[in-house]
Amino acid sequence: MNMALSQFLLTLIFLTIVFLHIAKKNFMVAIAYGVQSLAIVILLAESYIITGSGTFLLIALLGLIVKVILAPIFIIHQIKKHNLKFLVSTYANMPFTLIIVAILTAIGHSHIFLPLVTIIPANREILSIALSALLISVFVIINRKGAISQIVGILSLENCIVAFGLFSVVDQSLILEIGIVFSISIWIVIATVFISMIYKHFGSLDVTKMKHLKD
Amino acid sequence: MELVIIISSLLFAAAACLIARKRAVIESVSVVASLISFVCTAVMAHTVTKTGPFCFHEFFCVDALGTIIMLIISVVGLATTAYSVAYLREETVKGIIGMPQVRRYYVLLNLFLLAMFFAVTSSNPIFTWISIEATTLSTAFLISFYNKPNAIEAAWKYLIINSIGLLLGFFGTLLFFTSMIGVKEPGFATWNTLLSHASHFDPTIAKIAFVFVLIGYGTKVGLAPMHTWLPDAHSKAPVPISALLSGVLLNVAFIAIIRFKVIADASIGEAFSQKLFIIFGLLSILIAALIIFTQKNYKRLLAYSSIENMGIAALGFGMGGLGIFAAILHMIYHSLLKSALFLTAGNVFLKYSSTKIADIRGMISVIPVTGILFLIGLFAITGTPPSGIFFTKLFILTAGIKSHPAVTIVAIFLVALLFVGFLKHAVAMIFGEKPNAVNTGEKGGLLIFAPMALVAIAVFLSFHIPVFLNTLLTQAVAHH
Numbered sequence: 001m002n003m004a005l006s007q008f009l010l011t012l013i014f015l016t017i018v019f020l021h022i023a024k025k026n027f028m029v030a031i032a033y034g035v036q037s038l039a040i041v042i043l044l045a046e047s048y049i050i051t052g053s054g055t056f057l058l059i060a061l062l063g064l065i066v067k068v069i070l071a072p073i074f075i076i077h078q079i080k081k082h083n084l085k086f087l088v089s090t091y092a093n094m095p096f097t098l099i100i101v102a103i104l105t106a107i108g109h110s111h112i113f114l115p116l117v118t119i120i121p122a123n124r125e126i127l128s129i130a131l132s133a134l135l136i137s138v139f140v141i142i143n144r145k146g147a148i149s150q151i152v153g154i155l156s157l158e159n160c161i162v163a164f165g166l167f168s169v170v171d172q173s174l175i176l177e178i179g180i181v182f183s184i185s186i187w188i189v190i191a192t193v194f195i196s197m198i199y200k201h202f203g204s205l206d207v208t209k210m211k212h213l214k215d
Numbered sequence: 216m217e218l219v220i221i222i223s224s225l226l227f228a229a230a231a232c233l234i235a236r237k238r239a240v241i242e243s244v245s246v247v248a249s250l251i252s253f254v255c256t257a258v259m260a261h262t263v264t265k266t267g268p269f270c271f272h273e274f275f276c277v278d279a280l281g282t283i284i285m286l287i288i289s290v291v292g293l294a295t296t297a298y299s300v301a302y303l304r305e306e307t308v309k310g311i312i313g314m315p316q317v318r319r320y321y322v323l324l325n326l327f328l329l330a331m332f333f334a335v336t337s338s339n340p341i342f343t344w345i346s347i348e349a350t351t352l353s354t355a356f357l358i359s360f361y362n363k364p365n366a367i368e369a370a371w372k373y374l375i376i377n378s379i380g381l382l383l384g385f386f387g388t389l390l391f392f393t394s395m396i397g398v399k400e401p402g403f404a405t406w407n408t409l410l411s412h413a414s415h416f417d418p419t420i421a422k423i424a425f426v427f428v429l430i431g432y433g434t435k436v437g438l439a440p441m442h443t444w445l446p447d448a449h450s451k452a453p454v455p456i457s458a459l460l461s462g463v464l465l466n467v468a469f470i471a472i473i474r475f476k477v478i479a480d481a482s483i484g485e486a487f488s489q490k491l492f493i494i495f496g497l498l499s500i501l502i503a504a505l506i507i508f509t510q511k512n513y514k515r516l517l518a519y520s521s522i523e524n525m526g527i528a529a530l531g532f533g534m535g536g537l538g539i540f541a542a543i544l545h546m547i548y549h550s551l552l553k554s555a556l557f558l559t560a561g562n563v564f565l566k567y568s569s570t571k572i573a574d575i576r577g578m579i580s581v582i583p584v585t586g587i588l589f590l591i592g593l594f595a596i597t598g599t600p601p602s603g604i605f606f607t608k609l610f611i612l613t614a615g616i617k618s619h620p621a622v623t624i625v626a627i628f629l630v631a632l633l634f635v636g637f638l639k640h641a642v643a644m645i646f647g648e649k650p651n652a653v654n655t656g657e658k659g660g661l662l663i664f665a666p667m668a669l670v671a672i673a674v675f676l677s678f679h680i681p682v683f684l685n686t687l688l689t690q691a692v693a694h695h
Contacts, residue, residue: 119417134386158382186352210367
């Protein structure tokens with residue numbers, strides 16, 4: 001793979017996830033996810049160009065349809081439907097959030113995960129970025145109080161795992177790759193349906209408003 | 216062939232439920248599909264007992280442990296599907312649900328059972344992951360079935376926590392595939408392929424991978440501290456679904472961890488995974504023990520009992536040797552009894568219209584058969600002698616007393632605490648003065664027969680393990 005391009009795309013993915021922490025508008029979160037997914041699709045397309053494997057091409061096309069086009073459309077539709085212009089706040093305030101993001105990034109590059117990022121020694125830098133992105137995706141899900149941010153956090157986590165997998169492990173058979181994309185597609189549909197249900201019952205997508213499970 | 220029939224019948228049932236207009240047709244096809252699944256699983260169990268593990272496609276293989284879990288899915292699946300017919304009819308009469316919900320329920324129920332069969336028979340770790348993810352997706356709408364704020368909240372919690380868990384499990388799964396790096400033409404990697412390449416697995420990566428898998432799938436199993444979704448989801452779902460979630464799905468996720476454990480053990484030895492199983496197992500029992508006394512909701516009480524029992528099973532695998540045999544047997548007993556308890560809890564709800572322990576008094580006089588079943592189930596699941604769970608706990612603790620005396624002593628204390636906690640709630644619910652507003656008398660038919668059959672099987676297995684099951688258990692222990 002073209003290392004410069006790969007590094008650029010991984011950095012782009014990383015930055016979109018950092019953006020998820022600081023974004024103020026739901027619309028921008030959906031767009032950030034679309035951009036992030038596009039970076040993954042380009043990585044898959046690049047793998048196809050290098051290996052000639054049809055699997056990568058098909059997965060890239062599926063990813064383009066599901067993650068780059070449909071998922072942001074679904075999310076933006078929900079945002080417009082419920083007029084959810086602004087994001088629900090975070091548990092940690094912004095300076096503290098950024099400090100934690102910095103710490104998690106450092107952990108991703110630290111000796112703790114050295115065996116993971118040196119699976120393919122030539123890809124060490126890329127794998128470190130992917131791992132850091134993975135850790136801060138988990139933090140998005142934990143830190144954000146809004147249901148949309150949690151959904152995008154989970155989808156970003158999945159993107160980071162795909163990116164890590166691309167640079168570290170052997171490819172699996174086509175049907176399994178399709179199965180993964182299919183299950184993610186269903187997940188997106190179900191999660192967006194839940195957004196409507198949550199809004200209908202709680203009048204907000206702030207998950208801290210859900211306090212009915214105290215019995 | 217049998218698995219093709221199982222898949223076809225459940226798929227057909229799901230499609231038929233979607234199309235059919237008459238309720239009787241929806242109920243009939245679902246029950247018949249479950250019955251067919253049960254018969255086919257029994258035939259497969261017979262084959263595995265006689266000829267050992269076999270594959271019938273690149274994607275599907277059945278071994279002894281898989282067969283045991285398939286038997287659990289089919290037996291509990293049949294009982295819960297049959298029970299659902301009577302239970303949902305009662306809820307319809309009460310005006311709680313309507314026909315669209317009934318239709319949605321059976322479609323998702325059949326898909327849920329299908330996903331579990333896929334997860335257990337899959338020969339590939341990624342296909343197993345997809346199947347377990349499918350169980351999350353099919354059950355999310357079953358947990359939010361009643362469309363109330365608390366049910367939506369529980370389902371959302373379930374969806375988010377399990378999705379994070381499963382993605383971490385997926386990451387761990389990918390790390391297991393690193394043992395295949397350098398293999399020319401890696402092709403379709405099965406569990407056996409990964410096992411045969413375990414010697415190429417970097418020991419440090421093997422440890423990290425197993426931790427991710429244990430945390431990931433452990434979330435689905437309900438092991439503490441990733442258990443937080445479980446009491447909410449299991450208490451808000453319709454009771455037949457709670458029975459399947461607690462009695463079956465936890466085991467399906469557990470089997471995935473066990474399969475990874477075998478591969479990790481081949482690379483780094485048993486000590487690492489055993490230590491983790493003991494830590495998570497003991498923590499799960501501790502969490503359940505701490506919460507049991509203050510519990511106010513009997514469905515949550517049963518859910519916490521599931522966390523405890525999964526903890527005990529984990530402890531068994533952690534202890535090794537006899538502990539593994541006892542842990543698998545424990546999973547069987549727990550499945551049957553917990554499902555039966557949830558079904559009886561359904562009868563309690565139909566009569567008392569409440570899930571609060573404080574509102575349930577005098578069960579023995581109001582609904583005597585359900586009361587007795589509930590009492591037997593509670594005594595059996597807490598490990599009162601001579602129940603099967605008494606022996607499995609005894610074997611697990613015996614297996615650990617030499618190698619881990621401190622852990623075993625703490626576990627004994629916690630198990631005793633849980634027994635007292637359960638007894639306190641059970642005595643209050645079963646005996647005592649019945650509320651004036653509640654009339655005496657209970658519905659018969661499937662509402663009684665289904666939990667009774669499950670309790671009867673559990674009691675029977677407590678005193679006698681049939682030859683075929685013993686063979687399967689022995690084979691499963693030998694390979695795990």
